[in-house]
Amino acid sequence: MARQSWPRAIxxxxxxxxxxxxxxxxxxxxxxxxxxxxxxxxxEEVRGMVGGGVPKLIE
Structure with missing residues (x-):
């Protein structure tokens, strides 16, 4: 059986x-x-809400 290799990065x-x-x-x-x-x-309104994490989205 072939051995599976792990990804080098995620x-x-x-x-x-x-x-x-x-x-x-x-x-x-x-x-x-x-x-x-x-x-x-x-x-575009949503675009202003993302990038700051969940607190910014909820705000």
Whole structure:
């Protein structure tokens, strides 16, 4: 049986440096808001909320 090798590195992109996750975050946020009957956010509004962690998003 062949031996599996571990990855040399695991990269986490938590601030959007490698992947622009704002469209996905905006879609998820707006799905939640729609379920509650609340007005959606524009993608650019959400962009200003991310990058500062959860406290900034909740603010």
């Amino acid at each position: 990269v986490f992109d938590l601030d959007g440096t490698l992947v622009d996750s704002v469209p996905d975050i905006a879609a998820a946020l707006n799905d939640l808001f729609a379920e509650q009957g609340w007005s959606p956010f524009a993608e």
